[in-house]
Amino acid sequence: MTPATARARRLATRAGYGAIRVFFVVLLAFPFYWMLITAFKTNKDLYNTANNPYLFNAPPTLEHIIVLFRDTLFLQWLANTAFVGVLVVAITLVLAVPAGYALARMTGPWAQTLGVAIFLTYLVPPTILFIPFSRIVAQLGVQDTLWSLVLVYPSFTVPFCTWLLMGFFKTIPRDLEDAAMIDGLSRLGAFLKVVMPISLAGILTAVIFTFTLVTQEFVYGVTFITSSSSYTVSVGVPTFLVRGDVYFWGSMMAACLIASVPIALIYNLFVDRFVAGFTVGAVK
Amino acid sequence: MIALPAGGKGRARWSFVDNERRLWPAMLAPAILYIALLVGVPFVLSLFYSVSNATVGSRSIQFVGLENFRRIVESGTFWLSLKNTVLITVVSQFLVIVCANILALALTGEFRGKWLVRFLILLPWVAPISLGSIGWLWIFDSIYSVINWTARAVGLLGPHEWPIWLGEPTLAKTSIIIVNVWRIVPLATVIILAGLSSIPQDIHDAAQVDGAGFWRHYFEITGPLIMPITLVALLFGIIFTFTDMIVVFVLTRGGPYDTTQVIASWAYFTGIQGGDLAGGAAISLFLFPVLAIVAVVFLLFAKRAEVT
């Protein structure tokens, strides 16, 4: 091998990786770019097959967004989603934080297995449970209300967050609690007064992830809720923004963007922690 | 002399908030109880409904044995939906693993704009599935599809060729596969990326010094070492795709004429829209075997991680 060949090979490899990155970024992000353009194009521009769809053939417009917020229940749906989100986050934290901590500190070989078992219930899909749930929800009298979602969503947020927090609490050295207990705190006290205050990152991760799961959920939402004013965003946009056969694409795409991008931005900050949860001990 | 906590109250506190054997179960119990109730009970109910004649409106429910299952097995749509589910899952996850491995390789190491790239790549996974699917609904539109427009502009389509992505069975299945690949690749990629990062740099250095070229290095060293984590990513992808109804629901509603039904969507249409709770429950139970297999594999992983 000559130095020239070596140099050429090195450059080719680097260029190759760059090309792969560009390729996938375009493929994966294109639909969102498409949502962006569609949201701001006038209907005349949008529905004219002669136009180049990649360009703004008429100046961009805010009319779809205005229609979305003024003439549809989009704002209501956002509020509904936020309402459910906040409550589900609260319930999840109350249940998953102590459970995750206990699993992290328990000695004994089956603590890990129990943790995995709890995590696995996250994988039980809504599409197995939604039919019996529809009847349970009706019999509990919360059919067609947001409370049905508040009740049912923790069934998948708690398992994942427990697992996530278990992994997180394991990274906090036991020495801190040992020192606290020598200083006079009880085990529970050490948890509340020493561990919790420094666990902000882990808790925040659980909060973000729970909120993301809530906004993503569709199956229970479409099953339990029938009144358009009670929809969450994930359900309302696909089902309600279609009047008969007419799709209000401009407004729909705007809605999709608004409901996806902000969450994605926040999610991106915590991605490493989520991944740690997903790798299920296969990566130490 | 050390003053020991004396008195009744002190002693009771010691026995609970310090007694780990009581404390841990107490902290665990609420979560486990909740999960058991909200996952266990409906699941058992599902089994029960599947052998009953429950409908959405029925007041009383009777046991009917395996009648529902017989009806399902005799229904053409069921077998079609089973075939579709398997096909879509296998094809999409194969593509996901290949793409994710390639992309993960390109994402190790430093490069400009890493944060932005990661953000853009994660979008399909983080966005609500229904909303991402709506975006694709627009992209696959029968009249305004940007794919068709671009293909024609580039010369790939003739003047009389205009694929109706969601209207023709094979194309519709392809569309569903595309959307599933699109939304799972980000998750698989970050998982595999974590696996790649866990390989010590020394190993790569040693392979380089030992003379391994690019392909040997990847297939004999890197690949085998990330096999466990790739398997994890695959298992997640299988679960999320096999049991999904949302993509099909949004894109095709199972059409045209039920040719793109998958088990989960068929269960929905039968049970909720059709009111036949028993039938729907029975159909949805066919999702369980795959779930069980995946769960077992995960548990084996966990056991092995404990042992090493």
Next chain:
Amino acid sequence: MATVEARRLVKLFDDVRAVDGIDLLARQGEFLVLLGPSGCGKTTLMRMIAGLEHPTSGDILIDGKVVTELPPRARNIAMVFQSYALYPHLTVARNIAFPLRAVGMPKPDIRKKVEWAAQMFGIERLLDRKPRQLSGGERQRVALARAVVREPVVFLLDEPLSNLDAKLRNSARDELKQFQRKLGTTTIYVTHDQAEAMGLGDRIAVLSEGRVRQIGTPHDIYLRPADTFVATFIGSPPMNLVAEGKTWLGFRPEAFLPREVEPAADGIVFPFRVTRVEYLGAERLVYGVIDGRTPETHVISKIPTNIRTEIAADGVYDFVVRRQDIERFDRDSGRRIDGGSA
């Protein structure tokens, strides 16, 4: 067997000059040690020789040929890493065979060479095991076997003994030197342990802050250190430095003895106020200050046990250094002033 040369080598990591202009020549068959504290650039230098890092400027030559642009596999070198870097999913036999498969050697030849390498290090019975089933010492031998099997012209060893426990380290050191003598391959060895360097090296290159301070035989480095850094880095305890005007007077602890023992008239006498005495079995270390000096000048004396002079803490004794045992260093630059000894 080949020479290894570094010419005006520079490596920048962002703004940090990890390697700051190094010229170095390892002779054929030589065991050259790169010695220095952590962060001195020795590992970066070795990685550049290996081809794992690309120099910012400068060249690497192996056997007279410029190899700076070539990847590791084109340099005919082998490397043993501090962590051994054994492939965890391959058996010992496959680990050793890997470099041979990479160059396309036919299978029967590979088997023969693997056996030969395994025999050299006595690990034949381990060939079917996986790395995680081996002890630290066994893993190290596998790493060496893997390095030897290709019969490269240069060995690069990156602190290969530091992960072994102390008892094992001495015997491993002995075996390592013997096997290098037998093979006669040019070897470059990185370590931060100066005793190890002194014991193993034909020559030692002392590095600090990305530059070579001195290259020489252990004898030269110890008795004629080129500057105060080398003087205080080599030797345990380090060389004593006493200020005198614009120079440092440097003398080794074992050259600093009670007056009764060293009656030579041609020496400098210091009043030595003792603060502490350590009894180490083979010798005593006496810590203290030169009496009557400000700022306080700490010095150490190393007295072999067969000299039984009474030394007690808080006492002040006359200690002597012979003029020929004194090296002088410039106080500003730290460099040795030649002609310092009588």
